[in-house]
Amino acid sequence: MSSYDTIIIGAGMSGLAAGIRLAYYDQRVCILERHTTIGGLNSFYRLGGRNFDVGLHAVTNFTPKGTRKGPLARLLRQLRFNWDDFSLSPQIGSTIAFPGVSLRFNNHFEFLRSEVERSFPAEKDNFQKLADTVVDYDDLNENVASRSARSIVGQIIKDPLLVDMLFCPLMYYGSARENDMDFAQFSIMFRSIFMEGFARPWAGVRLILKNLVRRFKQLGGELRLRAGVRRMEVEGGRVTRVVLDDGTQLAGDRVLSSAGWVETMRLCDGVHEVKSSAAGQLSFVESVSLLDAEPRELGCDQTIVFFNDSDKFHWQKPDELVDVRSGVICCPNNFDYAQPLDEGVVRITALANFDRWKNLPEADYQAAKAIWYKRMVESAVQFVADFRPRVVASDTFTPMTIKRFTGHENGAVYGTPEKRWAGTTHLKNLFICGTDQGFVGIIGSMFSGIAMANRHLLGMPEKTDPASASAAKRQTDH
Amino acid sequence: MTPAEIKEVILDILEDIAPDEDLSGLKEDVPLREQLELDSMDFLDIVMELRKRYRVQIPEDDYVELSTMQSTVKYLAPLMKDLQKA
Ligand SMILES: Cc1cc2nc3c(=O)[nH]c(=O)nc-3n(C[C@H](O)[C@H](O)[C@H](O)COP(=O)(O)OP(=O)(O)OC[C@H]3O[C@@H](n4cnc5c(N)ncnc54)[C@H](O)[C@@H]3O)c2cc1C
Numbered sequence: 001m002s003s004y005d006t007i008i009i010g011a012g013m014s015g016l017a018a019g020i021r022l023a024y025y026d027q028r029v030c031i032l033e034r035h036t037t038i039g040g041l042n043s044f045y046r047l048g049g050r051n052f053d054v055g056l057h058a059v060t061n062f063t064p065k066g067t068r069k070g071p072l073a074r075l076l077r078q079l080r081f082n083w084d085d086f087s088l089s090p091q092i093g094s095t096i097a098f099p100g101v102s103l104r105f106n107n108h109f110e111f112l113r114s115e116v117e118r119s120f121p122a123e124k125d126n127f128q129k130l131a132d133t134v135v136d137y138d139d140l141n142e143n144v145a146s147r148s149a150r151s152i153v154g155q156i157i158k159d160p161l162l163v164d165m166l167f168c169p170l171m172y173y174g175s176a177r178e179n180d181m182d183f184a185q186f187s188i189m190f191r192s193i194f195m196e197g198f199a200r201p202w203a204g205v206r207l208i209l210k211n212l213v214r215r216f217k218q219l220g221g222e223l224r225l226r227a228g229v230r231r232m233e234v235e236g237g238r239v240t241r242v243v244l245d246d247g248t249q250l251a252g253d254r255v256l257s258s259a260g261w262v263e264t265m266r267l268c269d270g271v272h273e274v275k276s277s278a279a280g281q282l283s284f285v286e287s288v289s290l291l292d293a294e295p296r297e298l299g300c301d302q303t304i305v306f307f308n309d310s311d312k313f314h315w316q317k318p319d320e321l322v323d324v325r326s327g328v329i330c331c332p333n334n335f336d337y338a339q340p341l342d343e344g345v346v347r348i349t350a351l352a353n354f355d356r357w358k359n360l361p362e363a364d365y366q367a368a369k370a371i372w373y374k375r376m377v378e379s380a381v382q383f384v385a386d387f388r389p390r391v392v393a394s395d396t397f398t399p400m401t402i403k404r405f406t407g408h409e410n411g412a413v414y415g416t417p418e419k420r421w422a423g424t425t426h427l428k429n430l431f432i433c434g435t436d437q438g439f440v441g442i443i444g445s446m447f448s449g450i451a452m453a454n455r456h457l458l459g460m461p462e463k464t465d466p467a468s469a470s471a472a473k474r475q476t477d478h
Numbered sequence: 479m480t481p482a483e484i485k486e487v488i489l490d491i492l493e494d495i496a497p498d499e500d501l502s503g504l505k506e507d508v509p510l511r512e513q514l515e516l517d518s519m520d521f522l523d524i525v526m527e528l529r530k531r532y533r534v535q536i537p538e539d540d541y542v543e544l545s546t547m548q549s550t551v552k553y554l555a556p557l558m559k560d561l562q563k564a
Contacts, residue, residue: 025526065498068515077520082497454519458526 004028004222006457007242007252009229009267012040012406013442014434015258016212018449018457020079023219025458030250031221032242034228038213040258040406041413041435042442044206047395050343052288054397054405056205057304057330057347058198060173061191061443062088062107070196071443078450085211088199089335091303096165097383098308103165107197120162130156130166135195137187149186150179164313169193169306171315172328172349174440176280176414178316185419185438192443198303200335208442229259234269238429254457258434258449260408261416268427280412281317283399285352287373291344291390295331299385300346303334307383315351321360322372323351324379346387348376354399354410369396414440423452431456483563484551491527495520506548528554532561 006022008015011033022029037043042055061071065083076083093106101119105112109131116127130153150163157163167181170189175181181189201207213223227248232255233241242250257264262279265271291298308326327350333341360368373396377388399411408415415435423431433452434445479487489501492514499514510516521544528534534557536544543553 025530073515074517074519076498077496077516078523080494080497450519454522 001241001249001251002030003251004030005252006030006254006256007032007250008256008258009242009264010040010258010434011035011038011213011223011225012258012434012445013042013209013212014437014445014449014452015040015256016209016216016449017075017079017446018256018258018433018453019216019221019223020212020219021450021453022457023216023221024080026220027457029221030252031216031223032227032229032244032250033223033225034245034407035405036225038223038225039205039209041402041408042205042209043405044204044209048393050290050393051204051206052395053204053206053332054286056200056442057328057332057349058091058200058335059086059088059208059442060193060196060198061441062090062197062199064090071192071447072196075443075446075450078454079212079215079446081211081215086208087201087203089202089337091198091200092334092336093302094169094198094304094306095302095383096168096306098161098165098168098313099310101161101165104302105194107199109195112194116162120159123157123159123162126157127162131195134187134190137184137191146182146184149181149183152183153186164308166190167315168308168313168326169304169328172306174414174444175315176282176412176419176435176440177417178281179314188439188444192441198335200332202335202337202339202341204332205442229267231269232267232430234427237427239268239427252429254429254431256431256433256449256452256457258432258445260412260434261418261420261432261436262409263407264425264430264432268425268430271426276409278416278418279409280414280416281354281410282315282414283317283352283354283402283411284349284413285322285372285376285396285398287348287376287396288394289346289348289377289387289391290393291346291387292392293344293390294340295333295344295346295387298344298387298390300329300331300387301334302329302384303331305329305380305383307380309379309382318351318353321353321356321368322376324372324375326350327376327380329380329384343392344387344390346380346384348380350376350379352399352411354403354412357398357400357411365398365400369398372396408435423456479558479561479563481551481555484554484558485547487528487532487558487563488524488547488550488554491524491531494527495523504547507546509545510547510550511545531564532558534558534561 005027006029008031096103103115174189228245232239265274330347402411419438439448
């Protein structure tokens with residue numbers, strides 16, 4: 001039986017980042033991935049001779065080369081990458097579009113500030129106050145951090161429309177909780193989107209993933225694809241053995257799982273009754289339209305448009321298959337690249353109901369994909385130029401696709417609303433990282449993998465990692 | 479190892495941890511945290527690298543000694559004097 005210092009479940013962003021950290025310090029480490037390829041929620045695939053990204057709209061937390069502060073810089077140092085390795089090109093500009101009013105923003109916070117001032121002059125000082133509060137996030141005491149962001153922001157910003165508009169992008173890019181976020185998460189997302197910003201590698205997410213895998217393997221790490229973990233044998237409060245789908249048994253001193261909290265618990269012998277609903281309820285349908293023109297030439301000149309066409313912004317599991325009242329429209333072409341992409345692309349994300357999709361018979365499922373693709377695009381072109389005449393190919397994926405390829409229950413993209421900041425479990429040598437530990441998104445999940453590896457698997461004392469140490473304390477306090 | 483060699487060791491480690499940094503202008507007596515914006519995770523990497531490369535153990539209470547290049551070299555000199563630079 002092969003044996004390892006650490007076994008990592010999942011070759012998504014968090015598992016790969018954690019693997020690199022451990023491999024640096026000479027651990028024998030093996031990453032097990034059920035799927036045939038790496039990337040998890042942010043993977044890539046080929047269809048009809050074309051390259052598609054599963055997840056990537058934009059890398060958040062973008063800071064320019066030479067910046068030493070912030071999550072991107074810290075992450076590059078921890079993984080020992082050059083800034084240039086991720087080839088990030090900054091966004092052109094994005095919009096939050098609501099009925100009758102829009103706010104534009106880019107990678108300079110000043111611009112958003114001026115936009116708020118233009119559309120909501122009475123909120124000028126309040127917005128500044130909110131920004132100041134968010135910047136001080138590391139110093140937030142536990143009481144504030146876990147409190148409802150809706151209530152805190154609602155006390156600072158008086159106009160409910162502006163509140164909704166600010167929440168819309170932050171929820172779309174990282175809220176596992178229906179209709180609200182906790183204030184810590186709100187602050188993290190506010191900074192990563194409004195104060196830092198968006199960027200994308202010309203080659204898409206595969207470039208980042210390939211860098212991660214190459215580094216992991218160079219350092220002696222082992223990656224096994226088509227190696228799903230079926231169960232974990234438990235003895236004396238410890239995982240003793242990891243059993244794969246094909247029956248292979250592996251021994252590991254420690255196990256770090258990025259499969260999700262509920263999903264990981266289900267793998268442990270002796271754990272009964274874990275409710276699927278605890279895995280989170282919010283999932284997406286994502287449509288990708290390929291165009292025979294640059295979106296910009298058609299008038300789609302924004303990088304990302306977060307839209308909502310109704311009185312209020314609803315962030316909840318829809319009753320219907322898809323909620324097309326709001327969504328995210330992303331043109332991966334609209335980043336400041338040295339050369340244009342090969343094709344025009346418009347991606348649209350909208351909230352979807354996992355159960356409704358799951359209960360469709362196969363024939364209806366395909367038809368529903370076509371119908372809802374059409375409705376999503378119809379809704380989107382209320383806010384961007386009508387690109388429909390130039391569509392040459394499209395693909396749509398649903399909560400079922402997400403479940404099938406990542407194993408996440410309910411296709412829950414941001415996982416459970418109850419994050420496990422400490423990363424510990426009921427078993428002494430089993431830890432979790434990624435989505436359900438607390439940080440989401442590409443940068444967030446890598447950061448989670450790094451933080452958990454440092455804290456639990458490299459024997460680094462907790463206090464050396466102030467952000468996650470205080471987050472961990474928060475978790476145990478409530 | 480001489481103090482000059484120890485300094486080289488530290489520079490090697492810093493170069494690995496922060497590949498984008500130009501270390502040629504690094505000041506001896508200004509805290510590394512300030513000059514390079516290193517955070518506590520990075521300091522741990524320095525400690526871990528010293529352990530990995532030279533089996534030098536630095537107790538947690540002594541991490542404060544690693545503040546500047548000068549203080550680091552001074553602190554490490556007795557611990558590393560009998561070691562050969564790799
Ligand atoms: C449509 C969509 C768009 C997105 N857009 C963006 C964006 O623009 N910007 C951004 O920053 N983020 C975006 N995200 C979010 C981002 O992709 C995720 O937050 C991040 O990738 C999560 O990484 P992770 O490592 O935590 O989890 P995962 O990627 O889910 O990794 C878990 C891995 O574990 C594997 N696994 C599960 N169970 C087992 C098992 N039993 N045995 C073996 N392997 C197992 C899975 O196959 C998977 O590969 C998007 C996500 C989606 C779905």
